[in-house]
Amino acid sequence: MRRYPHAELHARPLTFVSNTATFGRIRIESTRTMTLDPVLAHIDADLPRATERLLELLRIPSISTDPAYKGDCDTAADWLVADLLSIGFNASKRPTRGHPMVVAHSGGEGPHLLFYGHYDVQPVDPLNLWDRDPFDPQIEDTDNGRVIRGRGAADDKGQLMTFIEACRAWKSVHGTLPANISLFFEGEEESGSPSLVPFMQENAKELTADIALICDTGLYGENTPAIITQLRGLLGEEITITGPDKDLHSGMYGGIAMNPARVLAKIIAALHDDDGRITVPDFYNGVPELSNDLAAAWANLHFDAKAFLGKVDLSEPAGEKGRSPLEMIWSRPTCEVNGIWSGYTGDGFKTVLPSRAHAKISFRLVGQQDPHEIRNNFRKMVQDMVPVDCDVQFHGHGASAASQMTTTHPAFDRARKALSDEWPHPAAYVGAGGSIPIAGHFKDILNMDAMLIGFGKDDDAIHSPNEKYDLSSFHKGMRSWARILDAISK
Amino acid sequence: MRRYPHAELHARPLTFVSNTATFGRIRIESTRTMTLDPVLAHIDADLPRATERLLELLRIPSISTDPAYKGDCDTAADWLVADLLSIGFNASKRPTRGHPMVVAHSGGEGPHLLFYGHYDVQPVDPLNLWDRDPFDPQIEDTDNGRVIRGRGAADDKGQLMTFIEACRAWKSVHGTLPANISLFFEGEEESGSPSLVPFMQENAKELTADIALICDTGLYGENTPAIITQLRGLLGEEITITGPDKDLHSGMYGGIAMNPARVLAKIIAALHDDDGRITVPDFYNGVPELSNDLAAAWANLHFDAKAFLGKVDLSEPAGEKGRSPLEMIWSRPTCEVNGIWSGYTGDGFKTVLPSRAHAKISFRLVGQQDPHEIRNNFRKMVQDMVPVDCDVQFHGHGASAASQMTTTHPAFDRARKALSDEWPHPAAYVGAGGSIPIAGHFKDILNMDAMLIGFGKDDDAIHSPNEKYDLSSFHKGMRSWARILDAISK
Numbered sequence: 001m002r003r004y005p006h007a008e009l010h011a012r013p014l015t016f017v018s019n020t021a022t023f024g025r026i027r028i029e030s031t032r033t034m035t036l037d038p039v040l041a042h043i044d045a046d047l048p049r050a051t052e053r054l055l056e057l058l059r060i061p062s063i064s065t066d067p068a069y070k071g072d073c074d075t076a077a078d079w080l081v082a083d084l085l086s087i088g089f090n091a092s093k094r095p096t097r098g099h100p101m102v103v104a105h106s107g108g109e110g111p112h113l114l115f116y117g118h119y120d121v122q123p124v125d126p127l128n129l130w131d132r133d134p135f136d137p138q139i140e141d142t143d144n145g146r147v148i149r150g151r152g153a154a155d156d157k158g159q160l161m162t163f164i165e166a167c168r169a170w171k172s173v174h175g176t177l178p179a180n181i182s183l184f185f186e187g188e189e190e191s192g193s194p195s196l197v198p199f200m201q202e203n204a205k206e207l208t209a210d211i212a213l214i215c216d217t218g219l220y221g222e223n224t225p226a227i228i229t230q231l232r233g234l235l236g237e238e239i240t241i242t243g244p245d246k247d248l249h250s251g252m253y254g255g256i257a258m259n260p261a262r263v264l265a266k267i268i269a270a271l272h273d274d275d276g277r278i279t280v281p282d283f284y285n286g287v288p289e290l291s292n293d294l295a296a297a298w299a300n301l302h303f304d305a306k307a308f309l310g311k312v313d314l315s316e317p318a319g320e321k322g323r324s325p326l327e328m329i330w331s332r333p334t335c336e337v338n339g340i341w342s343g344y345t346g347d348g349f350k351t352v353l354p355s356r357a358h359a360k361i362s363f364r365l366v367g368q369q370d371p372h373e374i375r376n377n378f379r380k381m382v383q384d385m386v387p388v389d390c391d392v393q394f395h396g397h398g399a400s401a402a403s404q405m406t407t408t409h410p411a412f413d414r415a416r417k418a419l420s421d422e423w424p425h426p427a428a429y430v431g432a433g434g435s436i437p438i439a440g441h442f443k444d445i446l447n448m449d450a451m452l453i454g455f456g457k458d459d460d461a462i463h464s465p466n467e468k469y470d471l472s473s474f475h476k477g478m479r480s481w482a483r484i485l486d487a488i489s490k
Numbered sequence: 491m492r493r494y495p496h497a498e499l500h501a502r503p504l505t506f507v508s509n510t511a512t513f514g515r516i517r518i519e520s521t522r523t524m525t526l527d528p529v530l531a532h533i534d535a536d537l538p539r540a541t542e543r544l545l546e547l548l549r550i551p552s553i554s555t556d557p558a559y560k561g562d563c564d565t566a567a568d569w570l571v572a573d574l575l576s577i578g579f580n581a582s583k584r585p586t587r588g589h590p591m592v593v594a595h596s597g598g599e600g601p602h603l604l605f606y607g608h609y610d611v612q613p614v615d616p617l618n619l620w621d622r623d624p625f626d627p628q629i630e631d632t633d634n635g636r637v638i639r640g641r642g643a644a645d646d647k648g649q650l651m652t653f654i655e656a657c658r659a660w661k662s663v664h665g666t667l668p669a670n671i672s673l674f675f676e677g678e679e680e681s682g683s684p685s686l687v688p689f690m691q692e693n694a695k696e697l698t699a700d701i702a703l704i705c706d707t708g709l710y711g712e713n714t715p716a717i718i719t720q721l722r723g724l725l726g727e728e729i730t731i732t733g734p735d736k737d738l739h740s741g742m743y744g745g746i747a748m749n750p751a752r753v754l755a756k757i758i759a760a761l762h763d764d765d766g767r768i769t770v771p772d773f774y775n776g777v778p779e780l781s782n783d784l785a786a787a788w789a790n791l792h793f794d795a796k797a798f799l800g801k802v803d804l805s806e807p808a809g810e811k812g813r814s815p816l817e818m819i820w821s822r823p824t825c826e827v828n829g830i831w832s833g834y835t836g837d838g839f840k841t842v843l844p845s846r847a848h849a850k851i852s853f854r855l856v857g858q859q860d861p862h863e864i865r866n867n868f869r870k871m872v873q874d875m876v877p878v879d880c881d882v883q884f885h886g887h888g889a890s891a892a893s894q895m896t897t898t899h900p901a902f903d904r905a906r907k908a909l910s911d912e913w914p915h916p917a918a919y920v921g922a923g924g925s926i927p928i929a930g931h932f933k934d935i936l937n938m939d940a941m942l943i944g945f946g947k948d949d950d951a952i953h954s955p956n957e958k959y960d961l962s963s964f965h966k967g968m969r970s971w972a973r974i975l976d977a978i979s980k
Contacts, residue, residue, distance in 0.1 A: 246951065255822055310837060345830075
């Protein structure tokens with residue numbers, strides 16, 4: 001999941017279309033008689049059983065990035081196939097070079113909708129910071145209500161189940177779905193989605209629908225649902241600096257031998273200048289300046305940076321000088337160190353001069369920044385900083401450009417109204433700082449628009465210890481999808 | 491073990507004393523009739539059994555720095571006590587707040603000698619680079635002769651057993667030892683020796699002898715034994731930078747939140763200037779310039795830096811500009827990164843913005859550098875570089891000044907002659923780049939001189955994967971000690 005709770009109210013003027021209009025390739029069924037209210041009532045009554053189903057899925061430790069959990073990813077895919085078969089979908093597990101995809105089709109009448117989610121989860125380290133076994137999920141009472149605690153609760157198993165449960169409720173009440181629904185789940189979202197593009201290319205016909213729905217994002221505020229309309233891109237790089245051919249004794253070689261940990265530190269320190277700008281050559285090519293309209297809209301949001309940072313024990317924006325906090329999060333590119341390691345990292349002390357030093361570094365991209373060009377320039381910059389007797393190896397971890405949704409597609413407005421019916425506050429069109437490459441792929445490969453709607457919250461601790469998903473997010477998420485299916489199928 | 495194979499031929503003029511002189515507190519026994527030759531013959535004949543005993547000790551994984559191996563350190567101490575009791579020593583395990591000491595006394599006539607060694611070993615990671623289980627040692631045939639392969643083979647179990655086996659041989663042949671011998675083994679040498687000084691202070695009377703013997707160093711060359719006369723000091727520091735109070739999602743917070751891994755990289759990068767000099771304020775206070783005599787002596791050694799570095803796949807000295815390779819290793823202080831870690835370090839990728847970043851950093855000290863003053867200045871420098879919203883914590887890992895032996899003690903010259911009788915080339919007085927704080931402690935706490943003699947080799951890979959000890963080092967080491975005991979007891 002890549003979630004963006006503090007996203008901007010989008011400045012694009014909204015266009016409203018008539019409920020009777022035909023939009024895109026969606027054929028409007030004038031004979032539909034199914035009603036929404038009993039579906040919502042069924043969801044309310046079935047909540048305990050829906051929760052049990054989610055807990056079952058959460059018990060499968062489907063960590064995609066760690067090869068040790070390969071079998072568990074497979075098990076999670078099997079679980080989804082079985083669950084979808086049980087509610088009448090034509091579902092199957094589809095092999096890839098990595099973890100399998102799950103594809104399912106309902107067939108039937110109405111517009112063709114393709115729902116996307118991912119069944120893989122983030123690693124759980126540092127394990128000692130969890131209050132419980134990450135894969136022994138539980139419902140907990142907290143000061144802010146009941147939560148489902150466990151790895152994947154919010155990212156993305158809880159969210160994808162909101163859609164499946166909405167379909168289950170429609171089927172239970174009416175025996176059929178209001179639309180022709182396909183589901184598409186991947187198991188590599190948390191590890192760069194290496195199989196995604198080839199699979200979409202090879203199965204383009206099967207996966208193409210009228211519009212894509214994605215549930216891997218968050219609410220805008222506690223009671224304000226959101227539809228994401230722009231996302232940052234993501235470029236991941238792993239570098240390994242090698243000096244001596246083995247770990248050396250720092251008494252014997254210290255002072256004369258090159259230390260790759262020092263070389264790595266120097267490289268990382270050089271990636272930002274004193275103003276917090278990224279120093280990779282030509283990095284800012286294609287980065288747009290904030291328009292006056294957007295700047296005015298963001299100023300009107302009265303974003304409380306102190307409160308946002310205070311939640312994680314920080315107090316001051318630490319990004320580029322001269323940029324507002326919202327720009328830092330939403331519209332400026334970044335370069336972050338996600339991990340570094342070298343030498344002895346255990347308890348106590350070891351006077352070793354390490355042979356190798358490693359870093360995982362990622363860039364968030366905006367506007368027209370070209371991830372491939374940036375990768376090349378980054379590698380050349382690093383290569384130029386590596387001294388004699390050191391060698392550098394690069395390993396790429398995915399590269400996706402920023403993306404921008406077509407909010408003029410009429411489904412956007414209908415979904416926004418449906419969400420506004422469910423929640424206390426009207427739904428907002430927002431942009432955000434994270435990356436969901438799939439949204440761009442739907443456009444580029446399948447020529448489909450994608451609508452990103454999710455129910456996560458700020459404090460869900462996704463990618464962190466003690467991840468949770470509010471039971472209210474799960475419940476109102478199901479109800480929201482039931483409403484959206486109704487609205488965009490009419 | 492801290493070993494210094496490429497150490498300097500010491501420039502101090504050598505003084506030769508008569509064999510009949512009384513030196514220090516050593517009372518010369520004129521009635522001694524025991525002969526050396528049958529002792530050496532016994533060592534030769536007993537080599538297979540001596541090797542078996544060493545392998546038994548090497549099978550105990552006494553890694554002192556890792557709390558998981560606490561029980562194994564205890565087992566290694568028990569093993570030594572049992573072995574020493576079996577050859578007539580009054581031996582006992584002595585508790586400390588950390589791992590136990592082993593102290594043993596032979597009693598009897600002759601000068602009182604205290605032998606020191608350590609039974610603890612370095613950690614074994616990265617384990618995947620070992621060709622065999624580090625704690626399933628084995629004799630291997632190599633192109634350079636037979637070696638004992640396993641963690642601790644050279645550092646220091648193999649070396650300390652050379653002395654015990656020499657004692658065993660004297661006892662077997664003559665029923666007694668040529669001197670009044672005490673043994674003192676610690677189990678925390680590889681983890682900063684936290685219990686050593688208090689134990690020496692509390693047991694000063696029991697441990698004080700006429701001279702200390704230490705076997706934890708190396709040969710000067712393939713066939714040239716060495717007595718170490720000067721050592722660098724060692725200061726270890728661990729720093730932890732904390733930013734946000736938990737790991738964050740780099741899409742949600744990247745660009746606005748402080749990243750402690752970047753802060754750490756900046757600090758490490760700032761520890762050396764462009765000329766390779768260390769930037770800690772006042773760091774070079776007490777660092778002596780090389781005397782003309784010593785500079786001339788070193789130039790005469792024709793040290794082959796290319797060959798020395800070539801063994802570990804390096805080609806150029808990477809230390810302070812304007813310093814010779816030998817200065818870099820022997821007479822200049824250093825600052826090295828021994829370990830760094832932060833964020834996600836597993837397989838694959840995790841777009842985390844880490845909460846914490848850690849480094850283990852050590853300094854080798856020379857001349858009159860004050861480790862405590864340097865620790866304070868280092869901490870202040872780091873503290874000053876830590877930005878708003880980050881916090882730094884320090885953990886000290888031992889602090890010892892450089893030390894200088896009193897080579898005018900007559901035992902030095904007798905030992906040098908005894909070593910020269912055993913080896914193809916005469917023994918050399920050498921200095922070195924590592925640190926053996928115990929040598930300074932013997933002087934400071936017990937007012938004893940210490941003589942450091944060892945039989946390790948350049949390629950023993952101590953502190954690295956695939957550590958070994960040449961069978962010839964083990965064999966000739968035992969014979970050397972048998973000769974030294976004879977020589978300094980006459």
